[in-house]
Amino acid sequence: MRIIAVFSSFLIILLSSSSHFGQTIICDFCKKSIETGQYLQVDQKYFHSEHFICEKCKKQIKGSYYPKDGKYYHENCYKSTFLKKCSHCKKPIEGEYFVINNKTYHQNCYDNYIADKCAHCNKIIKGEHFEDYWGNKYHYEHYGTVPMCEYCQKLISFKLTGGSTIYDDGRVICKHCKSSAVSNLNKAQRLLEDVMFSLSLQNILIKEKEIELHLVDLKQLRIVSKNGSKHSNLRGYATYHYTKENDVIVKKEFDIYILSGMPSSYYKMVAAHELMHIWQYQNSDENISKILSEGSCEYASYLLLRKINNSNSKYLIWQLEENKDAVYGEGFRRVKKFVEKNGKTAWLNLLKNEKDFPQGY
Ligand SMILES: [Zn+2]
Ligand SMILES: [Zn+2]
Ligand SMILES: [Zn+2]
Ligand SMILES: [Zn+2]
Ligand SMILES: [Zn+2]
Ligand SMILES: [Zn+2]
Secondary structure, three states: OEEEOOOOOEEOOEEEHHHHOOOOOEEOOOOOEOOOOEEEEEOOEEEEHHHOEOOOOOOEOOOEEEEEOOEEEOHHHHHHHHOOEOOOOOOEOOOEEEEEOOEEEEHHHHHHHHOOEOOOOOOEOOOOEEEOOOOOEEEHHHEOOEOEOOOOOOEOOHHHHOOEEEOOOOOEEEHHHHOOEEOOHHHHHHHHHHHHHHHHOOOOOOOOOOEEEEEEOHHHHHHHOOOOOOOOOOOEEEEEEEEEEOOEEEEEEEEEEEEOOEEHHHHHHHHHHHHHHHHHHHHOOOOOOHHHHHHHHHHHHHHHHHHHOOHHHHHHHHHHHHOOOOOHHHHHHHHHHHHHHHOHHHHHHHHHHOOOOOOOO
16 A cells, blocks of 8 residues: 655744733743743744753754644654654655555665565566465466476576576476586486485385486487377386297396486486386386376385485475376375375385275275
């Protein structure tokens, strides 16, 4: 709410005692008669000029005064006593002020320091806006018109994300996410081994000998996963290849395909998911239900992210938990519920021995 503060001042007019036609006049302050020298008349009261005293500081008022409820004040004493103070700069407010949440601000202080600013265009946000996971607020009008980072979901701007890069397959990644992007196979291999080690500490042991890692772009990933649709969550794929002789499997090989150029925490999350698929190829019935299978892979990502425990991993856990997908999101929540009640060993045994969730999950 915008309000204008009003106040007033009066100038002291000095009179001379000779002008008073012989009447006895009494100083309102000292109650003695005023006989010689200069005096003042204010609101039908008279004062020796040195007895016209500020109610606040008790010093003589010269020049102009501010009246209030029959008392008189210096300008600064009046303002510091009676004017509202700005909740930001703590100074008295003259002229326009702004009230919000029971706090009062200079209009300028409000605009410059308190008002929500759009994280994209830096202009003041009035009314409706949207907010990302990180607490950045944006004008609605940018939503859908300004590109968003595929990985942190911040709207791209130089100030907020340092700009962006667009990959050949169309993915938009902000500069901050790009700084940890995994685009080289050596780094990818090393991180995959880290993830495998971290899962082994959770008793998810994967025989690693025949796993081959491929870093691919989105087009290649769609081809190998035979997923032609624009499935936005397509980030990795795991498959196997068994060599048979006389109907007997003599060699098992596994391939993991992961999108190149993802930030490292994101890459690790996907790697844990795909490694859990490999674990299932090595341990589970091939007809295991999709929801138990994918939910368990998402849960493996969750176990890994919990160990990383930084702001990015918390964000990714939030994504797993909030995922509305009927297989991935729902499967994750059901596995989480199962583990919370029965423990991790029971979950891994479930994957080894059953094809679906037991009753109640
Ligand atoms: Zn007096
Ligand atoms: Zn004063
Ligand atoms: Zn202020
Ligand atoms: Zn804006
Ligand atoms: Zn980003
Ligand atoms: Zn999967």
